[in-house]
Amino acid sequence: MTFSAIAKKMMIFHFSKYKLIFFCNLFVAVLFFCYASIFTNQDFMENDLIVDSMISSNIIFPSFLSALFLILFLPFSYSVFLSARKREYGVLLCLGMRRKEAVHALMLEGLTVSVLALMVALAVGTVLSILFYGFIRYALGIEGLMWRFDLKPYWITVLLYGLTAFVTIFIQGSLMYFPKIDQLLKTPFKAEKKGKILRFLAHISANFGKSDAIAFSFLVRHKRQWSIRYMIGIIMLTTAIVLIGLCAAISQAFYCDVERYSPYDVLYTDVFDVNHITETEVRELANKYHVTITEYSQISFARDHTFNYYPVSKINEKFGCKYQVNQGQFLNLFPYDPLDGYNRDFTSVSHVKLENGLTLKTIGSDIRILFNQNPTFAEYNLILNDVDFKQLAEESTYWSGKIYMLRLNDWKKSADFLNGLQSRLQEHNNVSEQDQYIYYAASSRLQRYRQAQTSSRFLIFVMSYMIGLLCFVQWALVHFGVLSETDEMKRSVHSLRLVGVTRVEIFSYLRFKNKMRFLPQIVVSFTIAMIIICLVLHRLYHLEVLGCTVGGGFAILLFSLTYISTKRYSQSESKRIS
Amino acid sequence: MCILRAEHLCKSYSSSEGILNILDHVCFQMKQGEKVAVVGPSGSGKTTFLHTLCGIDRPDFGIIQIQDEELSEMSDDALSLFRRKYFGMIFQDFQLLESLNVKENILLPLILAGRGEGEQKRCLQQVTSAVGIEKLLDKGITEISGGQKQRVAIARAFIHRPALIFADEPTGNLDCKATTDVIKCMIEMSDNYQTSELIVTHDLYVASFCDRVLMLKDGNFTGEIYKQEKDFEKKIMSLMFQSGGGCE
Numbered sequence: 001m002t003f004s005a006i007a008k009k010m011m012i013f014h015f016s017k018y019k020l021i022f023f024c025n026l027f028v029a030v031l032f033f034c035y036a037s038i039f040t041n042q043d044f045m046e047n048d049l050i051v052d053s054m055i056s057s058n059i060i061f062p063s064f065l066s067a068l069f070l071i072l073f074l075p076f077s078y079s080v081f082l083s084a085r086k087r088e089y090g091v092l093l094c095l096g097m098r099r100k101e102a103v104h105a106l107m108l109e110g111l112t113v114s115v116l117a118l119m120v121a122l123a124v125g126t127v128l129s130i131l132f133y134g135f136i137r138y139a140l141g142i143e144g145l146m147w148r149f150d151l152k153p154y155w156i157t158v159l160l161y162g163l164t165a166f167v168t169i170f171i172q173g174s175l176m177y178f179p180k181i182d183q184l185l186k187t188p189f190k191a192e193k194k195g196k197i198l199r200f201l202a203h204i205s206a207n208f209g210k211s212d213a214i215a216f217s218f219l220v221r222h223k224r225q226w227s228i229r230y231m232i233g234i235i236m237l238t239t240a241i242v243l244i245g246l247c248a249a250i251s252q253a254f255y256c257d258v259e260r261y262s263p264y265d266v267l268y269t270d271v272f273d274v275n276h277i278t279e280t281e282v283r284e285l286a287n288k289y290h291v292t293i294t295e296y297s298q299i300s301f302a303r304d305h306t307f308n309y310y311p312v313s314k315i316n317e318k319f320g321c322k323y324q325v326n327q328g329q330f331l332n333l334f335p336y337d338p339l340d341g342y343n344r345d346f347t348s349v350s351h352v353k354l355e356n357g358l359t360l361k362t363i364g365s366d367i368r369i370l371f372n373q374n375p376t377f378a379e380y381n382l383i384l385n386d387v388d389f390k391q392l393a394e395e396s397t398y399w400s401g402k403i404y405m406l407r408l409n410d411w412k413k414s415a416d417f418l419n420g421l422q423s424r425l426q427e428h429n430n431v432s433e434q435d436q437y438i439y440y441a442a443s444s445r446l447q448r449y450r451q452a453q454t455s456s457r458f459l460i461f462v463m464s465y466m467i468g469l470l471c472f473v474q475w476a477l478v479h480f481g482v483l484s485e486t487d488e489m490k491r492s493v494h495s496l497r498l499v500g501v502t503r504v505e506i507f508s509y510l511r512f513k514n515k516m517r518f519l520p521q522i523v524v525s526f527t528i529a530m531i532i533i534c535l536v537l538h539r540l541y542h543l544e545v546l547g548c549t550v551g552g553g554f555a556i557l558l559f560s561l562t563y564i565s566t567k568r569y570s571q572s573e574s575k576r577i578s
Numbered sequence: 579m580c581i582l583r584a585e586h587l588c589k590s591y592s593s594s595e596g597i598l599n600i601l602d603h604v605c606f607q608m609k610q611g612e613k614v615a616v617v618g619p620s621g622s623g624k625t626t627f628l629h630t631l632c633g634i635d636r637p638d639f640g641i642i643q644i645q646d647e648e649l650s651e652m653s654d655d656a657l658s659l660f661r662r663k664y665f666g667m668i669f670q671d672f673q674l675l676e677s678l679n680v681k682e683n684i685l686l687p688l689i690l691a692g693r694g695e696g697e698q699k700r701c702l703q704q705v706t707s708a709v710g711i712e713k714l715l716d717k718g719i720t721e722i723s724g725g726q727k728q729r730v731a732i733a734r735a736f737i738h739r740p741a742l743i744f745a746d747e748p749t750g751n752l753d754c755k756a757t758t759d760v761i762k763c764m765i766e767m768s769d770n771y772q773t774s775e776l777i778v779t780h781d782l783y784v785a786s787f788c789d790r791v792l793m794l795k796d797g798n799f800t801g802e803i804y805k806q807e808k809d810f811e812k813k814i815m816s817l818m819f820q821s822g823g824g825c826e
Contacts, residue, residue, distance in 0.1 A: 096690055100655065
């Protein structure tokens with residue numbers, strides 16, 4: 001018989017203990033792989049024709065979180081793995097095994113579990129990512145997005161997981177060089193000192209009566225490990241509650257964006273001799289698709305590579321503004337809502353030199369959304385005096401045109417009309433179909449609303465994975481802890497039974513202990529999360545109330561479910577112990 | 579011939595009540611084949627003394643020589659190899675690996691030393707028949723009784739024919755009958771294998787089987803009784819009561 005045979009047998013024997021760690025590792029790797037399979041898909045991330053950037057950008061944050069989670073979770077699970085093996089290796093060291101041999105054996109074990117988890121994760125991840133794509137395509141309605149075999153997500157997952165696992169195993173395995181052998185042997189029975197706070201709490205609880213003191217005694221074990229578990233649990237649950245609050249608020253913000261950034265139901269521009277179509281034609285088209293145009297207006301504009309130029313009188317007339325711009329001056333206009341949650345640059349342009357040699361100077365800036373965004377617009381907007389605008393529009397180096405703005409009686413039913421309008425514009429234009437859809441498309445409220453709808457659903461979909469994972473792992477952390485104390489609990493319960501404590505009393509102590517193991521994290525996380533949500537969402541259309549309501553509602557639901565389930569959990573623990 | 583010599587061993591620990599001197603310039607010698615019991619009240623430093631001698635723990639000060647080798651100067655690796663070759667260990671809580679069966683647990687010292695299958699088989703047969711656990715070899719550790727577990731631990735300690743056996747409260751977890759069986763077994767094995775034994779115990783009955791009994795109190799030896807002395811057992815008892823120890 002050789003040591004490798006013994007080591008293999010020891011590992012197989014302990015595998016049942018590690019399977020929860022194994023499955024947690026597996027779960028983290030699978031989740032990251034699913035996100036990686038999406039964010040490495042070029043169609044998803046870069047092709048606006050298939051997936052709008054507003055939707056694809058939603059994947060970045062949860063992907064980052066899943067990566068962070070993987071990086072933090074692997075070392076933790078490995079430390080649990082290691083502490084479960086300490087006594088055994090203490091015995092082997094006692095019998096003359098060298099530290100180096102023990103560390104190598106432990107590293108090999110960790111490596112085997114990690115490689116096994118990674119291999120299964122890649123296989124499961126592949127299947128799950130196919131389902132992921134299917135869900136995105138059929139349930140969320142993002143058509144044109146296909147799953148295809150690509151090595152990139154595999155490489156990224158292997159690299160991140162492998163690197164994290166390798167560093168963890170190396171560092172934590174090396175830590176086995178330090179503890180004394182007798183400390184390793186005593187690992188399961190190590191005595192702990194109570195801190196001042198715990199002494200105080202123990203004193204108070206003892207004064208409440210016998211039962212409280214006994215129930216409390218179940219809690220004051222392994223103070224350090226439980227403090228770490230509580231801390232990690234609070235971080236996870238706070239993240240989950242904040243994510244839920246953010247998810248609800250951001251989803252609502254997508255719809256708020258539709259309201260703010262699409263004041264008109266349809267907008268298109270007649271520029272570069274493209275998109276030229278008469279009002280009569282548009283109205284006829286609307287009639288054909290049973291849509292009534294309640295408002296049809298137009299405004300002149302000109303543009304170069306950087307700026308859109310608008311005449312001040314027309315802007316004032318059309319939008320009820322009171323801008324005063326003299327000759328040789330201009331006003332910077334930023335068509336944004338400062339409450340949309342994005343960090344935008346509102347730095348004004350100080351002067352502009354026109355092609356005819358005239359230099360215009362700024363009189364300041366204003367932040368106001370006048371009409372919808374459109375792909376034909378340049379990045380910055382300047383409002384000029386009418387005389388300057390006229391001179392500029394006549395220059396051949398500037399492209400002048402018109403913006404057409406339509407209001408309809410029921411924009412939600414305007415899909416056919418919009419398709420018809422786009423086709424009619426295409427018929428009139430001498431540009432490729434791709435250019436038509438990318439640069440000369442009509443922008444509509446309905447289109448934006450649908451994007452918001454898909455984006456919101458996609459966000460909820462990808463976040464719910466993350467939130468589910470956080471809650472599951474937090475539960476698993478506590479469950480692991482409770483399981484690891486089974487032997488001690490058996491001894492304690494046996495002693496209590498010997499001194500006449502009844503089964504019913506023991507069950508009530510266990511329930512108290514389990515409540516205190518599972519519930520405080522939820523309460524603390526709820527409080528912290530509410531503060532974070534308020535701070536973060538204050539700048540997002542003041543949606544903090546919605547965020548807090550949904551996040552808080554989730555926390556209360558979680559608390560209630562956990563509270564109820566502790567009864568069943570304690571019953572099963574009671575059975576296990578007795 | 580002296581197999582173990584310890585001089586001026588010191589060991590202290592810091593605690594909330596200040597620094598505790600567990601061993602205070604302890605000197606000790608042991609002859610080849612001798613069986614020595616160290617007795618003393620709880621917290622007198624018996625286990626620390628044993629752990630320091632067998633290299634599980636290091637002394638703060640002092641010299642430990644085993645077969646002319648200086649233990650305190652050895653590296654961690656060298657100490658492991660030394661322990662593997664010359665020492666056998668028996669613990670109160672058996673320290674058997676539940677992941678392995680009885681046979682594998684007994685074979686561990688030979689496996690760690692990289693001995694061949696033939697030698698493993700031969701040694702296993704000899705030691706198990708001597709200890710009387712031949713029928714338990716394929717059983718799991720959780721399937722056998724406390725007395726049987728300690729016999730397995732004894733077999734594991736003797737299988738590689740070490741020069742020294744260190745036993746820390748070997749009968750602490752056993753009932754009267756099992757205690758007698760185990761201590762008799764240990765002494766018999768020690769005689770057969772010509773092995774020296776250092777037993778730390780608070781059980782005077784166990785101590786009475788040894789050639790010499792040392793009383794440890796307040797960090798040093800306060801008494802020494804040889805088996806050849808008249809009224810050996812009575813002297814042990816009186817030694818313990820004088821020291822205020824709570825021995826059985």
